Amino acid sequence: MIRKTFLSAAVGAAMIMAPMATGQAAATTAPENPTTAATTVYYDDSGAPSYQSQIAQGVANWNNSVSNVQLVENASAATLDFYEGNDPNGSYAYTDGHGNGYIFLDHTQMGVYAPVRITAHETGHVLGLPDNYNGPCSELMSGGGPGPSCTNANPNADEIGRVNSLWANGRQGPGVFTRIAEPAVTAAF
Ligand SMILES: [Zn+2]
Numbered sequence: 001m002i003r004k005t006f007l008s009a010a011v012g013a014a015m016i017m018a019p020m021a022t023g024q025a026a027a028t029t030a031p032e033n034p035t036t037a038a039t040t041v042y043y044d045d046s047g048a049p050s051y052q053s054q055i056a057q058g059v060a061n062w063n064n065s066v067s068n069v070q071l072v073e074n075a076s077a078a079t080l081d082f083y084e085g086n087d088p089n090g091s092y093a094y095t096d097g098h099g100n101g102y103i104f105l106d107h108t109q110m111g112v113y114a115p116v117r118i119t120a121h122e123t124g125h126v127l128g129l130p131d132n133y134n135g136p137c138s139e140l141m142s143g144g145g146p147g148p149s150c151t152n153a154n155p156n157a158d159e160i161g162r163v164n165s166l167w168a169n170g171r172q173g174p175g176v177f178t179r180i181a182e183p184a185v186t187a188a189f
Contacts, residue, residue, distance in 0.1 A: 038070045039171045041099035041126070044078035048105055051115065055082055058119030061153055062127065065160045068167035069099070069127060080126055082119075084110075090182045091118055093125035097166075098173035101126060109182070113144055114151035121153075125180045128166040129159060143182060 045055045059071045071080070080095075081102040090109045095101030103122040110118060121143050125131075135142030137150035140159055155163070166172075 038068055039099075039167055041069060041071050041080055041171075042074040042077040043071055043080040043082065044075040045073060045082045046075055047081055047083040047102075050084055050107075051082070051105055051110065051119065054110075054115040055119045057116045058121075058123050058153060061116070061120050062123055062155065062163075065155050066127075066163045066167070068164045071123065091122060092182050093122045093180045094177060095126045095180065096173050096175035096177045097125065097128035098175050099126060099171060100174050101177060109144075113148050114153060116153040117151060119153075120155070122182075124155065124159065124163075127163045129162060131180065131182075 043055075043059070045052050048055060056073075059073075063070050079100045082105065083102060084105045084107065086108065087104065087106050089106075091104055091106045093101065093103050095103075103119075103126065105115075105118065105122070117140070121140050124141050129141050131143055132139060132141050133143055133145035135145060137146040137152050138156050140152065140155045142150075
């Protein structure tokens, strides 16, 4: 009974506060698309200094495609980190699929395959999509399956729809972290 009364009071206070908070947000930080309530995932690319432009382009490809989640560079608030280095197992994402974790970009793989396709693909894992190496080049999550000649770095309509669906109710989780390995340079990422 006490708890219920307290919650009712809290809800009432929130409703009273809402108009002022909304007005302030509209006045100070007008979003590009104010009609959508996209969830923001902040990322830090300082651990991958060689690939900042490729990371930015891969992120932009997602931001321009989906409406329910957006990725924004902000090191102090980041839940997603990018790193670069050399790993015989290639690039990978260590993530829960809910915007948390990190992406490792392998130097050799980044030199063989279209680098923006790799950054966008790995970002797709962090947004919740699995690999589908047997898919066509038009599918981002087919990764290195179509071979190094595939330079498409944009998700297709199905992938866009799935990510929008996964983020339709805001940020979920955190979930279970797994390393989504990308089989070596000659196979796939
Ligand atoms: Zn992958």
